[in-house]
Amino acid sequence: MRHPKSLLFIALALCAGASFFTGGINPYYYDILITIGINIILAVSLNLVTGYTGQFSLGHAGFMAVGAYSSAWITLTFGFVLGTSLPAAGSVYLLALFGGGLAAAAAGLLVGVPSLRLRGDYLAIVTLGFSEIIKGVIQNAEPLGAQRGLGGMVQHTNFFWTYAIVALSIYGILTLVHSTYGSGFLAVRDDEIAAESMGINTTKYKVLAFVIGAFMAGVAGGLYAHFKQFIHPEGFNFLKSVDIVVMVILGGMGSTAGVCLAAVILTILPEFLRTVSDYTWLPGPVRDLAENRMILYSLLLIILMLTRPQGLFGKLHFIRSKKS
Amino acid sequence: MIEFLQQLINGLSQGSIYALIALGYTMVFGVLRFINFAHGDIYMLGAFAGFYTAPKLLSLTGGGPSYAGAALVLVAAMALCAAAGVIIERICYRPLRAQPRLTVLIAAIGVSLFLENGGQFIFGADPQAFPEIIADSAIELPASWGDFASLTITIGQVIVIGSTVILLAALRTIVLHTRTGMAMRALSLNPLAASLMGVNNDAVISFTFAIGSAMAGAAGILTSIQQPSIDPLMGINAGLKAFVAAVLGGIGNIPGAALGGVIIGVLEALVVGYVNPTYRDPLVFAVLILVLLFKPSGLLGKAEREKV
Numbered sequence: 001m002r003h004p005k006s007l008l009f010i011a012l013a014l015c016a017g018a019s020f021f022t023g024g025i026n027p028y029y030y031d032i033l034i035t036i037g038i039n040i041i042l043a044v045s046l047n048l049v050t051g052y053t054g055q056f057s058l059g060h061a062g063f064m065a066v067g068a069y070s071s072a073w074i075t076l077t078f079g080f081v082l083g084t085s086l087p088a089a090g091s092v093y094l095l096a097l098f099g100g101g102l103a104a105a106a107a108g109l110l111v112g113v114p115s116l117r118l119r120g121d122y123l124a125i126v127t128l129g130f131s132e133i134i135k136g137v138i139q140n141a142e143p144l145g146a147q148r149g150l151g152g153m154v155q156h157t158n159f160f161w162t163y164a165i166v167a168l169s170i171y172g173i174l175t176l177v178h179s180t181y182g183s184g185f186l187a188v189r190d191d192e193i194a195a196e197s198m199g200i201n202t203t204k205y206k207v208l209a210f211v212i213g214a215f216m217a218g219v220a221g222g223l224y225a226h227f228k229q230f231i232h233p234e235g236f237n238f239l240k241s242v243d244i245v246v247m248v249i250l251g252g253m254g255s256t257a258g259v260c261l262a263a264v265i266l267t268i269l270p271e272f273l274r275t276v277s278d279y280t281w282l283p284g285p286v287r288d289l290a291e292n293r294m295i296l297y298s299l300l301l302i303i304l305m306l307t308r309p310q311g312l313f314g315k316l317h318f319i320r321s322k323k324s
Numbered sequence: 325m326i327e328f329l330q331q332l333i334n335g336l337s338q339g340s341i342y343a344l345i346a347l348g349y350t351m352v353f354g355v356l357r358f359i360n361f362a363h364g365d366i367y368m369l370g371a372f373a374g375f376y377t378a379p380k381l382l383s384l385t386g387g388g389p390s391y392a393g394a395a396l397v398l399v400a401a402m403a404l405c406a407a408a409g410v411i412i413e414r415i416c417y418r419p420l421r422a423q424p425r426l427t428v429l430i431a432a433i434g435v436s437l438f439l440e441n442g443g444q445f446i447f448g449a450d451p452q453a454f455p456e457i458i459a460d461s462a463i464e465l466p467a468s469w470g471d472f473a474s475l476t477i478t479i480g481q482v483i484v485i486g487s488t489v490i491l492l493a494a495l496r497t498i499v500l501h502t503r504t505g506m507a508m509r510a511l512s513l514n515p516l517a518a519s520l521m522g523v524n525n526d527a528v529i530s531f532t533f534a535i536g537s538a539m540a541g542a543a544g545i546l547t548s549i550q551q552p553s554i555d556p557l558m559g560i561n562a563g564l565k566a567f568v569a570a571v572l573g574g575i576g577n578i579p580g581a582a583l584g585g586v587i588i589g590v591l592e593a594l595v596v597g598y599v600n601p602t603y604r605d606p607l608v609f610a611v612l613i614l615v616l617l618f619k620p621s622g623l624l625g626k627a628e629r630e631k632v
Contacts, residue, residue, distance in 0.1 A: 056426055058433075114617055121359040121429055122616060125567060129609030136606040238560075242437065249430060294441040301434030302416055309420075309427040 004175055011167040019160035030159075034227050036267045037162035038220050041169050043247040043263040044256060045216035050245070051253035052177050053209035054189030058124045059111065060217055060244045062131025063104040065236035067218025068225040069144050071100030072153050075226065079154065093156040097165075097222040104218025105211045107134065112210030131241060138233045149232035150225075157227035165223065169216055174256055176212075185209060189254075239294070246297050249304065249311055258313025269293065330475055331597040332590060337481040337550065339589020340488035344543035345566030346573070346581035347495065348409075348536030354512040354576040355532050358425055361432035362412060364563015365439035366405050366537045370544025371454065371554040372447055373401040378455045394457040394549070398487070401545045402538035409537025410530050418526070436563075443556030454552035457545075458483060480550045487546055491539060492582055499578060504531055512576065561605070565592075568612040574625020583623060 022030060046060045074096035075089075082088035111130050138144055145151070176182045184205045187195035196202050225231050243266070251262030276282065276290040289295060304311070345367050352360045377400045378393075385393040416435050420428045460480040465473040499505040507528045510518040519525050547562070548554055569588045573580025588608060595607050615622065 054426075056429065114613060121425065122571075122620075124429060125359070125564075125571075126613060126616060128564075129612055133606045133609050136602070140602055242433070245430075245433075288445070292441060292445055294437060295445060298434045298437035298441060302431055302438065305423075305427050305431040305434065306416070306419055309423060309430075 004171060008167060008171045011171075012164055015160050015163040015167060018163070019158065022159040032267065032271060033159065034157065034162050034223075036264050037159075037166045038224050038227070039244075039247065039263040039267050040166050040260050041216055041220040041223070042244045043251065043259045044169050044173055045213040045220070046244050047248050047251070047253065047256060047259045048173055048177070048185070048216075049209045049213040050248055051255070051259065052173075052182075052185045052189060053206060054192075055206055055209060056121075056124045057111075057127040057210075057213075058238070058241050058245065059127030059129075059131030059134075060213070061236040061238070061240035062127075062134040063107055063214040063217035064221035064224070064240070065131070065134055065138060065231075065233070066107045066214075067100035067104040067221030068231050068236070069100075069138060069150065069221075070103035070218070071096040071222030072150055072225040072231060073144065074099050075153055075156070076150075089154065090156060093154075093226060094161075096226075097219050100222035100225075101215040101218040104221065105215040107218075108210040108212075108214025109207065111214070112207035128238065128241070131236070131238070135233050135236060147233070149230055151230040153226050153229045155226060155229055157223045162223055162227075165219060169219075170256060170260065172216075186254075242297070246301060249301065252311030252313040255311070255313050258311060261313065262311075326471055326474055327597065329472070331593040333475065333477060333481060334597075335590030335593030336586060337484045337589070338593060339569075339586035340484050341543045341547045341562070341585075342566045342569045342588050343582040343585025344488055344491065344539045344546070345562060346569040346585045347492075347539045347578060349567050349570040350573070350575055350578060350581040351508075351532050351536045353570070354578075355508060355515075355529055356417070356421075358417075358428050359432070359567065360417075360533075360536075361429065361563075362435040362439055363536070363540060364559035364561075364566065365436050365443070366409055366559070367540040367544045367547075367562055367566075368443060368554070368556060368559035369408055369439065370401045370405045370541030371548050371558065372443070372544075372556075373404040373541060374398075374457070374545045374548060375447075375452060375454055375554060377401070377404075378457055382455070382457065389456045389459045391458065394483075394545075397457050398542055398545050401541040403541075405541025405544070406534040406538040409533040409540075413530060413533040418529075440557055440560065447556050449556065451553045451555040454548035454554050456552065458549055460549060478550070483549060484546045487542065491542060495535065495539070495578065498535065504528065508532055565608050568608050568615075571612060572615050572622055574622025577622065577624045580622055580624035 022033070025033070042060060042064060046057065049055050049057050049060075075093055078096075079089055079092055082092060107130075111127055114126055139147055177185055184195070184200050187198070187200050188202045188205045192202050221236075247262045247266050248259055250266065251259035270293045273290040273293055273296075276287065279287070282290075345364065348363045348366070349360060352358070352363070374397045378397045381396040381400060382388070382390070382393040385396065412435055416431050417428060420431055458479065460478055463477050463479060463482070465475060465477070467473050497505075499508060507518065507523045508531070510521065510523055511525060511528050515525055518528075543562075544554075565588055566585065569584035570581045571584070572587060573582070573584030575581075588611070591607065591611065592604055595601075595603055
């Protein structure tokens with residue numbers, strides 16, 4: 001990347017330009033388009049934690065939930081403090097996205113701290129546990145709608161904001177990991193002990209990865225809440241986390257382009273499979289399988305690990321094998 | 325006091341189930357140093373193995389619920405689960421043994437998701453009623469016990485706790501007093517040295533998976549005696565809690581897993597009885613996080629130094 005900043009501005013301008021033409025799109029395709037954007041942000045942010053820093057997390061949906069609920073709470077409570085005009089409500093929305101991100105970052109800090117002492121399998125379970133605890137807290141919080149879910153947000157999220165944030169996220173992650181400072185993330189992933197003996201503060205990098213990743217997931221949650229206009233604790237369950245993990249693994253850990261591509265493919269795939277189940281000329285079991293995307297995802301995970309553990313587009317060997 | 329005792333009994337029988345599942349986690353971790361994420365789903369397979377074999381096996385022993393028939397169902401489920409565990413290890417984990425641990429972990433998550441969703445596909449997603457293999461009812465306590473006579477102890481609870489004790493004793497004998505058990509212990513100390521001493525590592529690892537999975541299968545049947553409603557996702561929660569139990573007891577340590585299972589079961593029963601049932605699941609994770617933060621080696625485990 002020779003001119004990353006100018007690329008970013010070009011991308012932002014393209015988003016603004018394209019957003020003039022999204023009005024006429026079929027709502028179904030528009031929904032998919034926005035979902036793709038949100039999934040890209042989620043996958044890219046998890047990629048910083050798992051792909052670049054080597055910390056396996058199964059709780060990314062938890063951070064998304066924190067961001068979605070806090071930003072929804074902000075717009076529901078303060079939505080019209082600055083007036084009811086679109087610019088006023090819109091700026092509250094942007095502040096709410098930021099606030100949701102900050103709340104999720106705080107949660108990320110909470111998870112990052114135990115991660116100092118844990119690795120691999122344990123960390124996966126602890127992050128899973130944290131996201132279950134977050135879900136449990138929301139399910140018991142009356143002001144957040146508890147089991148009923150939370151609705152009534154204004155649909156602020158549109159094509160421009162979604163893809164502007166996508167562009168900013170990709171730009172942010174790429175410039176971060178390609179900077180001198182950011183090579184610390186890669187060092188922690190490749191060999192933690194060696195990195196530590198070279199004077200890298202591995203603890204700081206691990207926590208930082210969690211905090212930045214969680215912040216972006218929180219913003220994605222805010223986008224989601226203000227697009228769907230209704231959020232429910234079960235929407236941020238373990239399976240949502242697995243969806244994001246599959247995107248990162250399929251794309252190839254540590255490859256931002258691959259992960260983006262995987263996010264696009266895996267958002268469209270279930271929709272495509274849904275249409276496959278309408279083709280009556282296919283044998284019944286094939287159609288049934290197509291309807292159940294999680295069976296395919298799980299097989300995909302197993303086969304990918306057996307044949308190409310670095311992911312479809314990954315070049316790097318993440319965490320080298322250590323034989324004790 | 326009576327209520328406390330009652331919760332303790334309920335907790336003990338639930339804890340026995342967790343203990344049986346936790347053994348599989350801890351044994352596999354002992355020999356392979358990895359967490360078999362799919363282990364909770366083996367427990368689900370055990371329940372469904374019982375669901376499908378029970379009508380046939382019960383008709384062999386006279387048709388109605390009977391102890392002999394229940395024992396047959398238990399053995400059948402254990403055998404089927406052992407086979408499933410061995411097959412999973414052979415296909416998904418053995419080829420990855422030299423790979424980084426993260427690869428194996430992801431493969432294990434894949435297996436777990438496959439069993440859950442494949443189960444929903446084949447068995448149906450709705451909960452099913454487990455056939456009655458033992459006539460479960462409350463035991464009449466003698467009136468001479470005074471206040472204690474008001475305790476409710478069911479035949480199912482007695483069978484669960486009794487079977488768990490028997491299975492644990494059998495496992496202890498296998499691990500401590502047989503050649504295979506010695507090989508397992510050798511392997512968990514040092515795989516390379518064990519293979520140099522003539523231990524067939526592959527066979528021992530298969531055997532470990534078989535035993536651990538059989539225990540989970542037994543847990544699947546025992547739990548269905550008490551709560552006769554089974555579904556393909558029942559393994560997720562039970563598996564996670566059993567994992568927490570294994571970590572609490574010190575992962576890799578077999579008596580620790582049993583102890584951890586009982587502690588988790590009793591804690592859960594106390595929270596349900598005295599605090600609020602909705603805090604049951606978050607509590608277990610809070611226990612896990614506290615253990616990992618303050619005593620990562622668990623109650624009975626030994627701290628391991630990291631080797632460079």
